[in-house]
Amino acid sequence: MEFTSAASVEEATALLVEYGTAAQILAGGTDVMLQQARGEISAGVLIHIGRIPGLVGITGNGSVRIGPLTTHRSLARSRLVLMTAPALAEAAATVGGWQTQAVGTIGGNVCNASPAADTAAPLLVAGASFELTGPRGTRTVVGDSFFIGRRQTARATDEILTAIVLPHHPERTGDAYLKVGRRSAMEVAVVGLAARLTLDVDGTVEGARIAACSVAPTPMRIAEAEEILQGSRMESEAIAAAGEALTRAVSPIDDARATAAYRTRVLPGLLARALGVAAARAERGVG
Amino acid sequence: MTVSVGRSVVRQDADPKVRGQAVFGVDFELSGSLHAVLVRSPIASGRIRSVETSSAAAVPGVRLVATAADAPRILSGLALADQPLFAGDVVRYEGEPIAAVVADTVTIARAAAARVVVDIEPLPVVASLSAAVAPGAPLVHADWSTYRPSPGLPDWPRHDNVVGEMRFDSGGVDDVFSTADVVIEDVYTADRQYQAYLEPKSATAVYEAGRYTIHAAHQYHFNVRDRTAAALGILPSRVRVIGHHMGGGFGAKLDVGLEPYAALLARLAGAPVKMVNDRVEDLLSCNSRENAIIRVRSGVTRNGRILAREFLVDMDAGAYAGDTVFLTSIALFVAEGPYSVDRTRVVARALYTNTAPTGAFRGVSGTYLYFALERHTDNLANALGMDRRDFRIRNAIDAGHTMLNGQVLEDSDLLRAAFDAIDEVAPWETLGRGPNRGVGIAATVWLTNPMPGAVTLRLEPDGSLGVVTGAAEIGTGAVALGVRQVAAEELGIDPDLVVLTMPDTDAHAYDGGAQGSRTTHIVGRAVQHAAAGLRERIFGQAAKLLDSGADELEITDGRVRMVSDPQRTVTLGQVAGAAMFDGGPIISSGSYATPAPKHDPDAATGLLFATFPTPTYHVHVAEVEVDPVTGRVTVLRYLVAQEVGRAINPAGVMGQIQGGVTQGLGYALWETLQIGDDGRYRQRSLEAYKLPIALDVPRVEAILLEHPADAGPYGAKGVAEPPIVPVAAAIANAVADATGGSIVRLPITPDDVLNALESSKE
């Protein structure tokens, strides 16, 4: 296995073109190195992108632009993220343990596209778009068209994720991310659920977005639940109906972490809880 | 006043361990060492058709590939001689060694091991306890009847897949069940638990001049010597075992692991051979705590007297007897627990299955037996409408209680002190209040392992005291603190002046290993015996130097002085120096083993472990909260009242309690090795196998009860093993209380919690 470090996005994409499927981008390496050790991937060349300027950091002026090399630790502590999308900070703070968060990046998390990727659901409810740069230039992929299958994204093999953009954060909007795992850290999500609500002054739901991870081959928006909540005033019947819609929309599996039945079982209660937090934040105008 | 005992002295081995300077078993390497890797069976049961080694042997850097054909055709085992080194014709569990590759590097050995082609015809798999005793069940060992116990052990009842069976019956149990006011029956199950020490198993061996030297990071070096010798068919004196720092064992490193393989391969290769398990093979092949099924039935009167009990236990020995057959005996001591029961029947069986052999893990079978007993005790109290704590205190044993083996517990009223001590800190009625909260209580009696130990003390001219012992420091501080502080106390010197040895079976007398909380208790006692002789020589020599009578002297602060004239002194170093050419170096040896308590050896059949020496008493209380949405359990408070006799090093004891409770929480809530129908584990890495993490473990509030016992050094009894024993019981009782439902298996899953919540709503 070869290792090379790219100095610019252009150099990195040129290397991707040169090595084709043998190439593997290396950011924090918390997925790549394990997959390599387990024989799940067999990269011929690791292209390290950690030295490329401009790919790290969070900037905002209306919309928020997140560099793909931003670590989970920085996300979890970012004032800008905590003010506009606290669900994302919450998700980042649950990735593995401190060591994982200090090294793992958001770009790696979404490009690895595990069904359990913690940052995915909060990004989906925030309406994030993904900026991909390749030999043919830069393009933007919106929301859930980025995650197209288990460990599959819309990214072409010669493209690099160069930014994640969260659109302008509307007034009276709040979000929340809840993760179910056996322990308080070092857990791959048994279920992860993000909710975002925009409330009218009288408490009517103007906009509702729900997304979940570890319940299907990809992180997914749950449109059926969103529609039920839209226009409601969060009556317990509406929340219960949304919870039911949620359980119908997902297709979880049995694995070593939990059964499909357990995953389905927790969803309604989890949704109610997430909506409660999101609504409170919306009232306070945070997140 | 003591100079050392009762103080939280700092460990000498802490600094090098923190700095990474301590050499552990996995670090140790002899120059010119080769590296060996085992080829293990990928399936749980099958007949070996062929083992094709030539392409592995052809890999550059490979020195040899060994199979059953290269090993002596011998069966051996801790209790029963039923296990070959390498599987020859049948494999009985996933992970069973079939061959070994010795190469210049580990990488080459691993690559070559992958080229050993093993052709196995699959056979039916006995994957569960119920399958093992089902009518017509395949026999895991077709030749079981030809097996013999290991030397020194009488045979015991066994047949087919039942490799051990302990039976006790006081008579009249069934009569009570047909007449008692209330009869309650419960069935509990517990999964396996992996010891998950930080340092995987390892061994380095060299063969020279007809003897094997094994470098081990092990709990029980003399057992490594004896078991390696048995596996190779040689005398124990042909094997020397040298100890190194070890990164934990928790019971898994009491029996041999890789040592006999390293020894055999070193002889075959004519060079030192080092072996280290990788984490996955360590987990899959480890002698984990056995899974079990426990059936408990009791007949009680309406006012809460326990008239009769039946306690039926099936434990999974795995593919070989290991030490699990011994553990059936523990059921005799837990069937009644710390409560009075009029009539009792106990049957505990160890069963063969096609799974990795199980074995000792801190608290052994006591953990799940007490889980069953104490869950059942809650059910009895609840059925009678009695408070669960009151019910226990009402039935608690008093001083002079006679156990089922006829042994009398002189001090068993100490249990009541433990109930009181917790209540003073955290009154029972105040705990577990509020929605989704609950409180659990569990009480236990536990033992201190009686195995022998010995020590030689050497007083040196520089004033230091050499403590020469084969006792193993497993990391608890039993040697580094316990033995050292007792030795320092005996001579009235600074503990920093004590120099400890590492175990060496050539140089030291027998030691029964780091097990069952025995080391400080037993070896400390041996130190006291030795110190008596040492003082005699010191006083004799000092008397000459001070021109006094030997009986007019005392030792304080590293000096010998005249009692009547404290200004007339000589240092211990001067005494040792003077003795050097006047009688020779000042040394003295001492030995100790706990005398077996009086008991009736025929009380039960198949009782391989007949007494419960140096008992200690324990009460644990847990307060939990359950999440009604996710079923997660949060432990809010955890309290321990533990009888320790005397805390030689209070910080060390507290550390053992915090650690034992933490492992117990893992057992209760997260850790499991589930066995699939194919006999293979479902959890196959530390990602899937969930150990407790700091965030989920509360700071344990421990109360040390000190009632010094004559037998222990300065009254110290065993302290390190028992804190894990009641934990699963206390947690399960708390979760049952919080949910209002029933909790019948370990670990308690979120699904179990949600089911319990739902069932209580119905």
Ligand SMILES: Cc1cc2nc3c(=O)[nH]c(=O)nc-3n(C[C@H](O)[C@H](O)[C@H](O)COP(=O)(O)OP(=O)(O)OC[C@H]3O[C@@H](n4cnc5c(N)ncnc54)[C@H](O)[C@@H]3O)c2cc1C
């Ligand atoms: C102990 C441990 C615990 C973990 N716990 C969690 C958890 O709780 N939740 C969770 O979601 N994940 C978890 N993970 C997985 C991992 O840490 C995260 O997915 C992390 O965000 C990956 O980031 P990275 O920078 O390390 O990615 P890398 O491993 O470097 O890369 C991951 C993938 O993304 C690609 N890639 C990375 N950056 C780019 C880019 N800019 N453009 C294109 N492709 C790119 C790589 O080629 C690779 O395929 C855990 C991992 C470990 C080791």
